[in-house]
Amino acid sequence: MDIITSKDNPRIRECIRLSTQKKARNNSGMFVLEGVKLLEEAVLSRIDIESVYITRECLESGKSELAVLEQLDRKVIEVAEAAAARLFQAKTPQGVCAVCHIPQREPDFGKKGRYLALWDVQNPGNVGTMIRTADALGFDGVILSEGCCDLYNLKTLRAAMGSIFRMPLLVTDMESFVRQNDNRLTFFASVVDADAPGITATEFPEGSVMMIGNEGNGLSDEQVSVCGNRVTIPMTGRAESFNAAMAATILMWEMSRKKNMERK
Amino acid sequence: MDIITSKDNPRIRECIRLSTQKKARNNSGMFVLEGVKLLEEAVLSRIDIESVYITRECLESGKSELAVLEQLDRKVIEVAEAAAARLFQAKTPQGVCAVCHIPQREPDFGKKGRYLALWDVQNPGNVGTMIRTADALGFDGVILSEGCCDLYNLKTLRAAMGSIFRMPLLVTDMESFVRQNDNRLTFFASVVDADAPGITATEFPEGSVMMIGNEGNGLSDEQVSVCGNRVTIPMTGRAESFNAAMAATILMWEMSRKKNMERK
Numbered sequence: 363m364d365i366i367t368s369k370d371n372p373r374i375r376e377c378i379r380l381s382t383q384k385k386a387r388n389n390s391g392m393f394v395l396e397g398v399k400l401l402e403e404a405v406l407s408r409i410d411i412e413s414v415y416i417t418r419e420c421l422e423s424g425k426s427e428l429a430v431l432e433q434l435d436r437k438v439i440e441v442a443e444a445a446a447a448r449l450f451q452a453k454t455p456q457g458v459c460a461v462c463h464i465p466q467r468e469p470d471f472g473k474k475g476r477y478l479a480l481w482d483v484q485n486p487g488n489v490g491t492m493i494r495t496a497d498a499l500g501f502d503g504v505i506l507s508e509g510c511c512d513l514y515n516l517k518t519l520r521a522a523m524g525s526i527f528r529m530p531l532l533v534t535d536m537e538s539f540v541r542q543n544d545n546r547l548t549f550f551a552s553v554v555d556a557d558a559p560g561i562t563a564t565e566f567p568e569g570s571v572m573m574i575g576n577e578g579n580g581l582s583d584e585q586v587s588v589c590g591n592r593v594t595i596p597m598t599g600r601a602e603s604f605n606a607a608m609a610a611t612i613l614m615w616e617m618s619r620k621k622n623m624e625r626k
Numbered sequence: 627m628d629i630i631t632s633k634d635n636p637r638i639r640e641c642i643r644l645s646t647q648k649k650a651r652n653n654s655g656m657f658v659l660e661g662v663k664l665l666e667e668a669v670l671s672r673i674d675i676e677s678v679y680i681t682r683e684c685l686e687s688g689k690s691e692l693a694v695l696e697q698l699d700r701k702v703i704e705v706a707e708a709a710a711a712r713l714f715q716a717k718t719p720q721g722v723c724a725v726c727h728i729p730q731r732e733p734d735f736g737k738k739g740r741y742l743a744l745w746d747v748q749n750p751g752n753v754g755t756m757i758r759t760a761d762a763l764g765f766d767g768v769i770l771s772e773g774c775c776d777l778y779n780l781k782t783l784r785a786a787m788g789s790i791f792r793m794p795l796l797v798t799d800m801e802s803f804v805r806q807n808d809n810r811l812t813f814f815a816s817v818v819d820a821d822a823p824g825i826t827a828t829e830f831p832e833g834s835v836m837m838i839g840n841e842g843n844g845l846s847d848e849q850v851s852v853c854g855n856r857v858t859i860p861m862t863g864r865a866e867s868f869n870a871a872m873a874a875t876i877l878m879w880e881m882s883r884k885k886n887m888e889r890k
C-alpha cells in the first residue's frame with residue numbers, strides 16, 4: 363500500500379479542494395465522502411471510487427464496514443499523521459475518506475412515480491434528511507433547484523446517510539422544469555395556509571411531485587402559482603409551524619400511505 | 627438600565643454556569659435561553675423570567691420580537707462587550723439571553739390524550755425537534771426518561787423553538803412510570819421490525835403513549851416488553867431506517883390523523 367506523509371502532497375490538496383469547494387466538484391465531476399459507514403454505502407451502491415485515504419489507526423480498528431476495502435485493492439492509500447490532520451474535515455474524523463465520481467442517475471419521469479422537489483432548500487442537514495426520508499419511503503426521485511445547497515458537501519452527505527448514492531437525483535432550473543413538465547407530472551406546492559387543501563383529503567395521481575420551499579420563507583406566491591396545486595398540513599396543535607424536514611416527512615408519508623392503500 | 631462591564635461579574639458567571647451545566651440548573655431550578663425569538667416565546671408562554679442580559683447592539687437592532695422587553699422592565703441589564711464575549715454560548719450570538727425559572731407543568735394523564743415518551747433519546751436536536759413536532763400536532767404531553775439529554779441545554783431549547791415552554795413535560799424513571807400506569811395508559815413501543823403491527827393498521831385508544839427509543843439502539847427487548855404493544859413503520863423504500871426524529875414524526879402524525887378522523 364502506498365503511503366502519503368506530507369500534508370502538502372498534491373493528492374491531499376486536491377482531496378481537500380473537493381471536500382470543501384463546490385466549484386472544484388463541479389469542474390471535476392468528483393466529490394469526497396468521509397467515514398467508514400458512508401464508504402461502505404458508496405461501495406454497495408456501486409459508486410465509482412477513485413481513491414481511498416485511510417489512517418493506520420482506522421485500518422487497524424477492525425470495523426466490519428472496512429471489509430469493502432478488499433474490493434478497492436490498489437486504490438487504497440495510507441495517510442500518515444501530518445497529512446491526515448489536514449485531510450479530514452469532520453470535527454471528529456474517523457480516519458477514512460474517498461474521492462468518488464459524482465453518479466449520473468437521473469429520475470425516470472416516464473415511470474410516473476412519486477417525486478420530491480426542493481426549491482431553494484439551503485440547509486445541508488435538511489436536504490440530506492429529506493433525501494433520506496424520500497429513500498426510506500420508496501420515492502422514485504428528487505429534483506433540486508440550482509438554489510439548493512450542494513448535494514455533495516460533507517454535511518448533506520452525512521445527513522443523507524448513503525441515500526444520495528441510491529436515489530435518482532436531478533439538479534435543474536426548477537421553474538423551467540415545472541413549466542416543461544406540467545402535462546405529464548402533477549406538482550403540489552406545500553404551503554402553510556389553513557385555507558389550502560389538506561394533505562389527508564388530497565388525491566395524488568400517478569406522477570405526483572411534492573414541492574418543498576426554502577426553510578425561512580417557504581414557497582413564494584410565484585413559485586406556488588407555477589406549481590398549480592397547493593397542499594397543507596392541517597395544524598391541530600400550537601407550534602407556529604413544523605420545521606421544513608418534519609413537514610416534508612409528513613407530506614411524503616401521506617403520498618406513500620395512499621399509494622400503498624391503493625395497492626391493497 | 628443597569629450595565630455590566632466586567633467579564634468576571636458574579637451574575638455573568640452564574641449565567642454561564644446555568645447555560646452550560648445541567649447540575650447548576652437542577653440545583654437552582656433555573657435555566658438560560660439565548661436569542662430574540664426564544665425570549666419572545668418565553669414571555670408569550672408566561673415563563674417566569676429572572677433577568678435579561680442584552681448588548682447595546684441588540685437593543686438598538688429594532689427587532690420586533692424585542693417589544694416584549696417592555697414587559698420585563700427592570701429585569702433587563704445591558705452587557706458591555708467584554709462581558710458579552712464570555713456570556714453567550716451560541717456560535718453566532720444574537721446578543722440577548724435570559725435567566726428563567728424552569729416551568730413546572732406536568733402532563734394531565736387523566737385527560738386521556740395523546741402522549742410522546744422518549745426513553746434515553748440523547749441527541750439534543752432530536753429531543754427538541756420531537757417536542758416541537760408533538761406541539762405542532764397537538765399532543766398533550768411528553769414524558770422523558772432520566773437518561774434523555776437535558777431539556778434545558780441550549781441545543782434542545784433551540785431545536786424545540788419555544789415548544790418546551792408550552793408543552794407539559796415530565797422527566798421520570800421511565801420503567802416505573804410505565805409499570806405504574808399500564809391500567810390507564812396504553813404504551814406503544816416503536817420498533818424497526820417488519821413483523822410488528824404496522825402504524826397504519828394500529829388503533830390508538832384514548833390515553834395512548836408513543837414510546838421512542840435511543841437513536842443508536844432503539845428500544846431494548848426489555849423496554850419493549852415493559853410497554854406491552856409494538857408498532858412499526860412499514861418500509862416500502864430502500865433506506866436502512868429513518869432517523870429517529872423522522873420516525874417519531876410519522877408515528878405521531880398517524881396517531882393524530884386517526885384522532886382527527888374520529889372527530890369528523
